[in-house]
Amino acid sequence: MSEVLEPKKASAAGTVASAEPVYALMDQRPADMSNAESPLSRFRWQVSSSGKNVGVVARELALLGHFILRGNVANADFVKGAAEVLGVELPGTLKSNAKGNLVVRWLAPDEWLITVPGEQAFAIESNLRKRLTGHYSLVNVSGGQTLLVLSGADAVNVLRKSCHYDVHDRNFPVGKVVGTTFAKAQCVIRRAGQQEWELVIRRSFADYLAAWIQDAAQEYGFAVK
Amino acid sequence: MLHIFCPHCGEYREEEEFRCKGQAHIARPLDPEACSDEEWGHFMFFRQNTRGQHRELWVHSTGCRKHFNVIRNTVTYEIEKVYLVGTKPETEGAAS
Amino acid sequence: MSQTNRLSSGGLIDRRKPLSFQYNGKQYQGYEGDTLASALLANGVDIIGRSFKYSRPRGIVAAGAEEPNAVMQIGASEATQIPNVRATQQALYEGLVSSATNGWPNVDFDVMSYVGKIGGKMMPPGFYYKTFMWPQTMWPTYEKYIRKAAGLGRSSTMKDPDQYDTLNHHCDVMIVGAGPTGLAAARAAAATGARVIIADEQEMFGGSLLSSRELINGKPAIDWVRTVVDELSANPDVVMLPRSTVNGYHDHNFVTIHERRADHIGDRAPVGMTRQRMHRVRAHWVVLATGAQERPLVFAHNDVPGVMLASAVTTYIERFGVVPGNELVLMTSNDDAYLTALSWASTGRKVVAVVDSRAKADGDLVKQVIDKGIRVIFGSAVYDVDGGTRVKAARISGLTADGKKLTGKSETLSCDTIASSGGWSPVVHLSCHTGSRPVWDDNIIGFVPGETQQKQLIAGGIRGHYDLLDCLTEGMNCGYVAAERSGYGPVGKRPEYKVARIRRSPAMPLFLVPHLKPISQAPKQFVDLQNDVTSAGIELATREGFESIEHVKRYTAMGFGTDQGKLGNINGMAITAQVLGKSIAETGTTVFRPNYTPITFGAIAGRNCGELFDAKRYSAMQPWHEENGALFEDVGQWKRPWYFPKSGETMQQSLNREVLAVRNSVGILDASTLGKIDIQGKDAREFLARVYTNAWAKLGVGKCRYGLMCKEDGMVFDDGVTSCLAENHFLMTTTTGGAARVLEWLELYHQTEWPELEVYMTSVTDHWATMTISGPNSRKLLAQLTDDIDLDKDTFKFMDWRPGTVAGVPARVFRISFTGELSYEINVSANHGLQVWKKLMEVGKQYDITPYGTETMHVLRAEKGFIIVGQDTDSTLTPYDLGMGWAVAPTKPFSFIGKRGMAREDAVKPNRKQLVGLMAKKPDVVIPEGSQAVANPNQPIPMTMLGHITSSYYSATLGRSIAMGLIRGGLDRMGETVYYPQADGSVIEAEICSPVFYDPKGDRQNV
Amino acid sequence: MEKYSALGLLKHSLSNHENWPRLWHNPTPKKKYDIIIVGGGGHGLATAYYLAKNHGITNVAVLEKGWLGGGNTARNTTIVRSNYLWDESARLYEHALKLWEGLSQDLNYNVMFSQRGVYHLCHTLQDIRDNERLVSANRLNGIDNEMIDAEQLQREIPLLDCSRNTRFPVLGASVQRRAGNARHDAVAWGYARAAAALGVDLIQQCEVVDMVIENGAITGVKTRQHGVIKADRVGCVAAGNSGVLAKMAGFELPVESHPLQALVSEPIKPVLDTVVMSNHVHGYMSQSDKGDLVIGAGIDSWVGYGQRGSYSIIEHTIQAIVEMFPAVSRVRMNRQWGGIVDTCPDACPIITATPVRNLFFNCGWGTGGFKATPGSGHVFAETLALGKAAPLAEPFSMFRFHSGALIDEHGAAAVAH
């Protein structure tokens, strides 16, 4: 494709003046969450028979609010605004910032994943919408993905069976975030603790990945919390 | 198995995370209607297919999803340089 | 059975742990620490197989990866059969079941060997190219018999009960080979804090030291090995992989290692353990410490059981406590083989003579042998062997100084074992995998690794450096250098190694021992034992013009076997050079490629089989579909409900029921798999205008529009509905299969062509659960589930969307239709998809709501003439060809993608294939999809074809069959008849019509 | 040329095979030829043979930079079939298949052409539709091809897992029974021998490094080893290196060269006596007369001239093979290798005049040109003799990429073969 050295002027053909809101905002959580199904809520885990040492523990952090935020870091007000609303700075390359239950992960130079407790989702979305300026995008993807935390001494080995990213302490310190391939899917991995790895799992791949993970973990002893 | 430096992630990553999108720097004609069939066909299909130092476009598809350019030797497979879309590599290698 | 050849002491076997095993149906005993080969030798088994082409009896030749003969069938049950296992690399375990691979009726008495004996002369290399040509029709018969003779071992016919897996690694220093060199390197690198991996294909670390009598720092070498192994094991940043073959060295220092985790334990892996594991390593630096393999000498009848490699004999004695014979003749061109004579003599068995091709030699080892009173015959060589199933005698003769001719009288030395050594060939294989070519080094009489692109260091035997002290020092230095270049060290104090040096006299380059007769007339002198390649065969190949070493390889099959020519290749190259009058350097080598030794398919596949072969993608409503008996269709990685049969129904009956339910009341489809892309930014509209063929400037908020996407060539590649959510906010849908492709394509254009456009795209395919309710009762149904969406037909019009609440869940409802009926696509966050679906089913019961799958959806849309990209299109069709010119806005200001392409000379030709409707003249005949149309079914073959049927169904709505298809110039041929000749000879007649079979005005969706 | 026969073999065995004649010689190149063919692969050698045999043009040289047949001809998985979708390609490949059917006799060299059948598996409903379309088109074009269901398939190929337990169950297959495979090296050697016997100069270790072009017409080529060699016409048949040669002549081709890999197992007793290919799970396999399972792997997405590709491609291929043939899980892979395939955007070859007068190209066969070897040589010889495209070659001009008259065979070509 082309080498764009001098960006052409955007054509203005598309813009029509209108009083309509610029972005659609919608609280997508029903008041009654009792029937909600997270991507892994129905998965029938096969855990190791009791008595065996447990090297890997899986735990789903279900039904959080997930948002993809995109914007330009050169826009100081966007960066500032996001930090104001989120209470943490937008993290730089391959990093995450967390404040309580709110975690912001770097996904790309202009893209972050924000996860928050489900009940705060709409408030944060609204506040971001109110505060952010310039060219940006904010998308609620809460129904499309979930977090699965793998912990235990052998969690790292499950990762090594599943993706080729270097998970050694020296390369993957706590707090780092990496988007990579995982089995035959894509996955964002954050090291949440010394022995804690948090995977962002897309809903449609959830059964496959869960089956993959438990299979990989069997030899170490596997439990689900 | 290539080991590719993603300039956006600032790290080397495994080839499986990327996809090669072919020759780099193929300018889409600014006025397609002014192109002859031959010129348009050339834009779409004809390629340098360089043996040696080759510039190509890659995308970090399972990572940051960003495109970038690579100078790679198609015989030795060594990657000589990686640079952002919209920039020129600092040193001009003799494109062969 | 007694182990007649077993020594009572010595070696690294554990005599307290006897193991019984089976070979060719008989029980034998060996010990823990044995290989199958050492155990067979201990039991005095001579013949372990028959050769491939001539069916000659063969014995064990080597002790490692270079073994060409002892390839056995292993496995106690059908499902655990493993063909072609090298006995020299198979650890013995209790209950191992093995048998020889070739030989009929058995290896000791083989009928085929007579064919080989009689027909051997008729079977020079390439004989089959010259025969079996007449009569032409006989070839399949000839081939059947050729194939019967093919192959070594046999594959299991059952599913493998074992599992395999893969582990990824990254390291600073990857060390291949755990001989003295590799261990010294690992120790050095690890001391710097670098991350180190060291792998060796043998059962334990130590390499050549496992059979060495040398001392390191005053202690037996094996003690040093144990110390280093303990030291490395204690370091968490060192990964140690015994029984692990580095099978491939790939570009950018990517190394694959095949670990046999359970092959030494039993017939199959213990429960909970994978049988084998592939390690995929990305290394900063690679140190190759793969050592050297001994080269045999080539002489007549050198394949008779009892002819072995000198170093292998040493290994069997020193490491396994096995003396593979009683009377040894040793044939050598160098000093090292004298070690074999010393070992043999130390067991109390007889060394008949050492036959040394050199006029003289006075190295330390030579002196020791002479001092022992062993007969050493200088300036001579073994040129022929007596014996059929075991060596009976060696024929020796004087040899000229250049090794080209025999001189003097010949003598016959009776013996049962001939060990030979023609020097050493560095194990350069891995260094060549990434394209580097080895170079010949006259000093060491061998090929060494050539220049490489890789971050690779080489040390020890692989460089032709065999002195133990040199190996340790070089290994250590490489370890430090590799670590330092990876950013570690330097370390203060380096270990010191004290090893007594052995003085060696110069070796002689000798490969083929001449015979009294010329090569072509001499008895067979085997070069590649597995493929029965002889020096005469090589000579013949060159005589016929096959002069390149690559031609020689392919014409003779030299190096094609499971040993990949480890034993024979260099000799073959030397012989080729000799007969061509060239130097070995000029002749060169063939290409060494992965694998170093063969590795199991299952291991490479790892856990990616069966259920885990590929992701199965499901929507949020999957549990319901499963519970309600859906059958599934694979669409990309998705499993989509295909149809929902009720008990006793045929497929067609189900489809009819589902179709009519939609037409008459209401049906429900899980449409979640459609690709969905959220697009935001002030230039979103402009972006859409560039990537779709139609116009987007005026699409108002709350409105939806269908669009076609083309590639630059103007051919349709995806389609879907995009909705305006807000002024700068759109939701695009794509085909199920196209979702990822489309998003990547959009990003490509945005990032590389139009970065100035302010637009961001985010996939929301998984986020939204989408259920389509379709049919005249769909509004009524929806009305019962929402109180905040005004469903009035004039407010919420066709191609509108509205936000609101459905079944208590916030939703976006799109009034779009792929069935032609009044339809609503309800989108909710997928966390609530199942609950809303269930509610719809529950409330819909009163309308007999009917779930339908992709097949019914296809029928419904075909009744309306709606296309499915990928089924009705095939990347050769423009929107105009599809009769969808209405979806192209050629006057848009920007030259949208595809515009120029669809204006090319060929794309605007009048008589292109165009999509039309087709009605079989007999309404109950469904024209098979794929059928090709002709204007005249009676024309001779090849017929002129007009196009093919892309979609074809029985329409319960219309009570007849319908079809869509391509017809050349079809849009102008309405009403004409075309013919579809079928495989059974019948011809289906059909009329060209509009593809809109039902409700052409669209009244049903505009209600 | 000495005629090969069983009797001859017996005769020669009596003289210890000391008197076999050479299959070809190593002539010193002449200063000028009527026609130079660049590339001594199967296609180049076949072209030379048919030029001499059919057109009486024997003042011909084949210039090969390495050893005869050492390019993709030495590296392919030897599948031969003619069941292509579009009329243009179907005609070309069927022309080739007909020539295959008498090739051993024609060349007096047994190329072991074995019509053991080639199966295309269908795993999805769309696969079925595509194959039905192909079968129907083939039938009306006079090319044998038929659909069979999963049960029959299972009976015909016991090794194949046709159960419902696989990730992508096999729903059926199309099979061309006249298709099969051949001994690849023998094809090159047989053509070389026959061409040499008719007077063609086969010059190995002779790399073309430049083109001599005067007034828009080619007059010769410059070689690394032998300087300039003149010719009235030049035909380039250099497969993966076609782009490099085009560059020498000053133009680009709609071709990219990619690594394509293949691999073999150790030799085992016969378990598979046909060729099975699956586009969907992406792998294919046959068993050679020596007993090794011959497996074609996928293509790397990047341009590569190194005759080797990425390991991940091998992994995917073997996953597919184990998925299709679970019984071979314990069999081992012996060797892998790669070739450089010249791929065209429409997965169809280019047989063409070029912007340079008297210079012709035959390339773009990509992952599937072995099967075309006799037909390609036949048609290209005619093209070189005529000085313009032979009728069967006409649709395959490089200029179709201007007009848009592409012949999209991706569906039929799909996996590499």
Ligand SMILES: Cc1cc2nc3c(=O)[nH]c(=O)nc-3n(C[C@H](O)[C@H](O)[C@H](O)COP(=O)(O)OP(=O)(O)OC[C@H]3O[C@@H](n4cnc5c(N)ncnc54)[C@H](O)[C@@H]3O)c2cc1C
């Ligand atoms: C792994 C693999 C599997 C395949 N499987 C199949 C299959 O199953 N069925 C099938 O039909 N096809 C298959 N193919 C494709 C097939 O191999 C090729 O299309 C076909 O062999 C091409 O033949 P060729 O004679 O044109 O090319 P080649 O055999 O490659 O010959 C071209 C020759 O040109 C020479 N050359 C290049 N540049 C120069 C120069 N500058 N000067 C002099 N000489 C030069 C090269 O050295 C080479 O020998 C496969 C290919 C590969 C790589």
Ligand SMILES: NC(=O)c1ccc[n+]([C@@H]2O[C@H](COP(=O)([O-])OP(=O)(O)OC[C@H]3O[C@@H](n4cnc5c(N)ncnc54)[C@H](O)[C@@H]3O)[C@@H](O)[C@H]2O)c1
């Ligand atoms: N001339 C001689 O006397 C002579 C000749 C050869 C070797 N030796 C002795 O051999 C030693 C040479 O030491 P070295 O360490 O270089 O070689 P080595 O032979 O001791 O060790 C090499 C090790 O690498 C392993 N190996 C090779 N390829 C492998 C692969 N692809 N994957 C996994 N493992 C692989 C081998 O199994 C072996 O264990 C010295 O001790 C020397 O005395 C002596």
Ligand SMILES: Cc1cc2nc3c(=O)[nH]c(=O)nc-3n(C[C@H](O)[C@H](O)[C@H](O)COP(=O)(O)O)c2cc1C
């Ligand atoms: C159909 C076919 C079968 C092959 N069978 C074998 C085999 O049994 N053993 C082997 O070592 N190589 C086999 N090869 C591979 C060749 O050794 C070699 O790798 C290939 O011709 C490429 O050449 P190169 O590796 O020298 O570059 C086979 C190749 C083909 C095309």
Ligand SMILES: [Zn+2]
């Ligand atoms: Zn990146």
